[in-house]
Amino acid sequence: MQKLDDELVSPNVFVDVVIFQLIDNELSVLLVKRARDPYEGKWALPGGHNPVGETASQAISRSLFEKAGIKTERLELIEQLYTFDNTDRDPRGPAVTLAYLGLSRNLVPKASKSTWNPQFFPVNDIPQLAFDHNLIIEHAKDRLASKILYSNITFALLPRLFTLSRLQEAYEAILGRKLDKRNFRKKYLSLDLIKPTNEYHMNGAHRPAKLYRFNKHGIEYLSRSFDEAL
Amino acid sequence: MQKLDDELVSPNVFVDVVIFQLIDNELSVLLVKRARDPYEGKWALPGGHNPVGETASQAISRSLFEKAGIKTERLELIEQLYTFDNTDRDPRGPAVTLAYLGLSRNLVPKASKSTWNPQFFPVNDIPQLAFDHNLIIEHAKDRLASKILYSNITFALLPRLFTLSRLQEAYEAILGRKLDKRNFRKKYLSLDLIKPTNEYHMNGAHRPAKLYRFNKHGIEYLSRSFDEAL
DNA sequence: ACAAAAGTGTTAAGAATACACCCATGT
């Protein structure tokens, strides 16, 4: 076999994950406090080096577990977001960073190596982060906001049984605007993504709410995206 | 500064580009015949190694010029498509491949190192390619087909002045189905992406066609995607 | 009886679809 190039030296490869979760109906993102240079002490997305011998998924699983005590099997969904090339990630030279987007419900982060101090922050109130991580989170928000308009992706953020009000609140949190209750329900029910159960959620001094569940707990795309204004 | 890891060895990094162009109203893709192992003699997307010291864009520019004599400035649009990790790209070990999508009009490929024999193939009639390049092209087709429904991306494929019939044919080629002439025109003109000129295209034994131009020669997104069936 | 969230329907405006004939030109 012929040699490819005289010098086959590549940039280093890193992975970073944006993990979103709804906490008190607010879209929140998992951050860790960096325990090492560069940017030691700054908040950042969980991630790390992708060494030879690991796929990107494996590198993510390992980093997530080391830094936040989270097993990727506990994520409801993970997908590639964007690849940032020649970031300043690695002080020793050029780097390529593969950013992923993960969605979960109910995860409680707890670092095995406690120094990373993993925590969820509301996306509308995050500090200045290491690297270009603020930018990555913006990308992730945009991706999510566009995907809820043409898929059942909210299945990954809501509990298995949920009320229509809760679903609407999730949409409102992600889109960042209020929706009309009657129109939302009429429209969403017509999509055949969810079905009612016989259970009710009794909460406070008011009428109990019917609980619904998603038909599929995997992503499903609509043939036509629904309207912006929903 | 503290060391990151004892061993910081990353997969190799490659880039590949899917360049689409309309040729005789058919969506076509630029391929090169590999002059080196692996897959010597097989058709493949143009691409190559991304060494330290080059951004992905630079690596693409260089590979495209070496293998197809094309300068990236001649592309009307280029964007990231997807990143494939741990492909079998590099016989010497694991690799990450950054795939890009480029659109152009009128490019005539000509290798400077002629062994790569660059040529456009109709996307509906491409041979079995090296690596997972057939798959990458499918991704690229899907991306393009979805983007023509919510952006002016066709500006990058059509000549500066074009007739509505030509525009419609572009849509039909990319979507793979026929569209209604009256509805297409009414809808597209209502989007305010193009404007008529005072020029006409005289072609054969029939009425001359009015020529239009795009308002912007850069990508522009619609606030609401137009309907699937257009 | 009151407070609080759940639930429900109609109307008007706009968008999508289906569909067929005349127009301007070259030969």
Added chain:
DNA sequence: ACATGGGTGTATTCTTAACACTTTTGT
């Protein structure tokens, strides 16, 4: 005069958007 692709309008159906009151429960 005919063949060829360019150009145009209307009626129907479906979707969206705007909007307010009744129901069920706990206290």
